[in-house]
């Protein structure tokens with residue numbers, strides 16, 4: 496009995512440690528948070544490129560699109576305006592906005608189609624190239640993030656706002672996906688489990 500209690504206590508303390516490690520992750524500054532998003536999307540693109548399964552492709556493409564929509568939205572709502580205010584660098588800011596717009600169009604096309612579309616892989620390849628270029632513009636030596644670091648931007652405060660908004664947007668999209676699943680006929684729902692909505 497005593498041993499069981501000790502074991503349970505050990506488990507709880509591990510859980511607490513994990514939770515506080517999670518807490519530290521949530522307190523990333525703005526740039527660390529945005530860079531972590533970039534790495535996550537790169538990983539998803541790599542997985543897309545290395546799979547042959549259509550249902551896996553569609554699931555990964557939906558995850559890429561979802562992650563990019565949330566990421567570009569939190570940048571556009573929170574980080575970019577703060578960057579523009581602190582640096583007045585309209586060149587970098589406007590180019591980034593225009594690149595987001597270009598990606599949005601392609602994301603909408605990918606979301607509306609599927610692997611049976613002859614151009615599906617090509618669209619994903621072009622999206623990945625666009626994003627690679629855009630990420631480089633943000634992360635390169637004299638790019639947006641470097642300029643933000645040397646400005647007076649409150650990167651810690653912005654990091655908290657970005658994390659908060661990101662979690663709101665992700666839970667919104669999770670709820671929408673749940674509602675879609677409810678509305679799906681049984682036969683399509685089964686297919687979706689192996690594909691589109693699996694990680695939505």
Ligand SMILES: [Fe+2]
Pocket residue numbers: 529533566570630633
């Ligand atoms: Fe970004």
Ligand SMILES: [Fe+2]
Pocket residue numbers: 567570591595629633
């Ligand atoms: Fe961006």
